Amino acid sequence: MKPIDQIMVRKLGGWNLIYPADWVKMSLTERDALLADDAVQFFGDGAQIDTMEAIASLSPDMGAEPQPEEKKPEPTVPENQIVELTPADLVTATYSRQVISGPAWQIQRSNVDDISVPFSKFRGHPSDDVYDLLTKEGTLTLIADLMTDVFGHTGDSRELIPLEAAQFFDDNFFSTSLGDRFWEVTAKDVRAQVAKNPYIKLLNNA
Amino acid sequence: MATSSIDTKAQRIRSIFSLLFLAGVIGIAGISVFYRTPVDANLGSAGDILSRTDELWVLFAASLVFFMQAGFLCYEVGLARPAHTTAVAIKNLVDWGVSTVGFVTIGFAVMFGASGNGLFGQEFFLLEGLFATNVTVSGPTFFLFQLAFAGTAITLVSGSLVERTSLLAYSIIAVALATVIYPLYGHWVWGNLLVEDNSPWLASLGFHDFAGGTVIHLLGATVALVGIIMIGPRIGRFGPDGTPKEMQPSSIGLSMLGVIILWFGWWGFNGGSFLEFNRDAITAIILTNLAAVSGLIGAGAFAAFFQNRYMTTMKLVGGAVTGLVAITPGADVVTPIGAVALGLIGGIVFSWGNDFMLKHKVDDALGVIPAHGGGAIVGTLGLAFFAEEGTFADGMVNQFLVQLAGVVVCILWAGGASYPVYWFIKKRVGLRVSPVEEMAGISLDNPDWPYQEDVEEDEDDKLDWSSAAELLGANNEAD
Structure with a gap:
């Protein structure tokens, strides 16, 4: 996954650009409301990133800086x-x-x-x-x-x-x-x- | 599909605005019927003594300045990405409409009405009383010329915010610009053009801006800069390491045609600002050409020799525009060699400024800030040094300080007044179009976008999670 560098948030009559640091600073209630309304989209290097992947990459470590790209091989599970x-x-x-x-x-x-x-x-x-x-x-x-x-x-x-x-x-x-x-x-x-x-x-x- | 709470609120607000719009239409119609001026009220008492040549010249100059709208349109459409050309063109059309409505109702009155305090005019609202006034030309001709100027100030902002700003947000900014931000500063500098008894405070200090280098171009560029910062760069404009990514223009040729049209229109911009047809007007046109050519050379040479030919084509185009802007404030006083100097310096400032902005991740899509902001500062400050001998009684240095004060006041006013407007829109409305529209092209009413298939493919990529979410029965969430 590409590091997230831009986040688009929907408002009543349009959208706004925020950055990962702004997302991290938002309260959980605000974030949940945006997710519930499908009013947020994440981008890394110009490409849209799956919302759930993006949230997972931004939430645990809460780093203001974009997360480094990390590729792990898909395990083959018996x-x-x-x-x-x-x-x-x-x-x-x-x-x-x-x-x-x-x-x-x-x-x-x-x-x-x-x-x-x-x-x-x-x-x-x-x-x-x-x-x-x-x-x-x-x-x-x-x-x-x-x-x-x-x-x-x-x-x-x-x-x-x-x-x-x-x-x-x-x-x-x-x-x-x-x-x-x-x-x-x-x-x-x-x-x-x-x-x-x-x-x-x-x-x-x- | 379930409607989100944002959709519901947006729909409610749309309904309220629909009702307000209908009430406004009925209100205007009502006022028009019950508030009518007498049949002979619009006759100017001094109409007979005006020179018809002057009248015709200024009317023609106003047409040239209006035609600059076509130049801006071509310039902006040519430099925008292919998917955005329609939206850019629509914005240009809309800002002329907003300029006209805003300037007619409030802007012209604030800018040119009798003030008594030197801060803002209080006469000619809805053009009431204008038609009976005269300067060197009749009030209506003067109004048309100034309306074309106002349109120019406003269209600058759209150029810097292309490809990402929503039409609604842009329209709100344009209204604020046409009714308050531009006219108020304009009154401080030009408030005595129509009503000679006015004492606009910057003009009283000796600030000189002949055809609007600061009043129009620096003011518009400052509002644009605040917008660029508030709205942010286009999606994917800068890589993770901050490197700017090329955004393929739709047609460089079209943007060059736009520059030629602007150049042509600028004859009226500077030549018409004398408000009479005389030798000085022709001289101003010659100076305008000299500065534009010098700007083109200055920007191109600087890009070639000092910037490794980076984006030289765009810099040639932008350099010419910067030269045109740089001569504007002093087109009545600068010497021919001074015009060349202003153009060359302006061109260099454009090339340097363009790269400086990119380095700092400021996404000025069409180079409005270095061209109009940079050119205006060079021209406004430079005229103190490049004017004909004896133009300014207090000497070069004193005039430079006055010019500097005018520039600083313009930046502070335009920046300070536009910031709350952007802030409000960002907080309550949203400044940008949706990401899909931004990446695939903005369309007001046509669902068959040229890149629709790509968008649908992107939607398909999301299916992994939605199927998993469905599996989880995500709609039954409870604690």
């Missing part, structure tokens, strides 16, 4: 490694990091009513306030929690999400080297990534 996931309920939550230094992440989960709860406890890990990203176990737990929570699943996420799928998600979406930088993702961002995950086959719940 049929027996693909798991089926049926969405139960598509949530509109936001996940943000409260402890902003070190590998111990405390994630707050906020819903549309702005009610915020510790994500770890919400997901049924009563003894842990934080996800320890120094350990593989902590990282995978957080990833699996995110991947399942956005589809409204409760219970043990690790049973639903296989290791390979979590690993792919980690490689393409997550960053544990943020230092003190801001980190926040929406459920929509996460779902966009899950949809691209070759280890997961999403089924219609209708």
Whole structure:
């Protein structure tokens, strides 16, 4: 994907040009409203970029600078490694990091009513306030929690999400080297990534 | 397909404006019926003593200046990308319409009406009382000449914002320019042309701008620059590293024809500004030609010797226009060799300015800022040094300082007054056309765009995610 350098935002009688830094500064509510109205388009070097890919590339690291172009080979996944996931309920939550230094992440989960709860406890890990990203176990737990929570699943996420799928998600979406930088993702961002995950086959719940 | 909240709001606002439009039409018709001037009110008392030669000359000059609209149209259409030629032409047509309405109703009155304070005129609204006035020519002829000037100031802005600005946004800017921004500054410099008792404050300081180098060209270029910054560059104009990408012009030949028409029209612009037919008018036309040729040479030579021949063709074209602008403020006082000097310096400024703007990622599509802004500054400041001996009683340096003040005031006023207008449009309306229109070509009413197939292919590329979203039942989102 080409680095995003121009973003077009629709207004009542026309469109405006903004830049990735402006997008990052916008509140989640504003961004969600634009996405819901299909009122935003992303461009890199003059070419339009898929909205979901663009959001995914702009959201996790929240860098004001355009993201470097990163090409990864498409993995060929054996049929027996693909798991089926049926969405139960598509949530509109936001996940943000409260402890902003070190590998111990405390994630707050906020819903549309702005009610915020510790994500770890919400997901049924009563003894842990934080996800320890120094350990593989902590990282995978957080990833699996995110991947399942956005589809409204409760219970043990690790049973639903296989290791390979979590690993792919980690490689393409997550960053544990943020230092003190801001980190926040929406459920929509996460779902966009899950949809691209070759280890997961999403089924219609209708 | 579900209607977005933006669509719903836009539709509501469109309905309100439709009603306002109908009310306006009815209102104007009503006023026309109930407010009629007596049959002999428009007869000028001094009509008989006017020179018919002067009258005819200024009327012809006004026609030449109006014909410059055709020159601007060809110039802009030729330099725009093929998909945008229709839209560029439409904008030129619209800005003449807006200029006329805005200038007739309010602009002319603010610019030339009796003021008493030197700040703004308060007479001749809707041309009331104009037809009974005279200067060296009759009031109506003077009005036509000035209307053509106003159209020029406004059309400059469209040239710099082509290929991306929405017609609605541009029309709002044009209205502000025709009714307030241009006439107010114009009054400060030319406010005593029609009503001699007026004391416009910049003219009272001794500021000299014979045919509108600053009043028209610098003012228009400043408004355009603010617009360029607020609207931003075209999609893909600059690469990720800031390198400008070539935007293939539709027809260089057409743009050159445009320059020739502008050149021809400029005879009227400078020659007609004396408002009488005399030897000075012919001299001004000669100086105009000298400066244009020098501008062309200056820009071309600078591009060839100092800029590795980068975009030399466009610089030749722009250099000629810059030379024309540079002679405009001093076409009544500059010596022939001074006209050559102004043209050469103007041409160099254009070539340098054009590359400077690109280097700083300022997407001035047609080089309006270096041509009209740069040329106007060179001409307005330069006339202090290149005027005939004894023209300015206070000497070169003092005149230069006065000229500098006029330039600074123009930039501050035009920039300061246009910024809130752009800001409001950006905040409430949106300044640009949709990305599809920008990339495939702007069309007001024709769905069969020349690049429609490409657009449809792009839409197909998005299917990956939409099918996935459908799979997820995205419409049932809830928390």
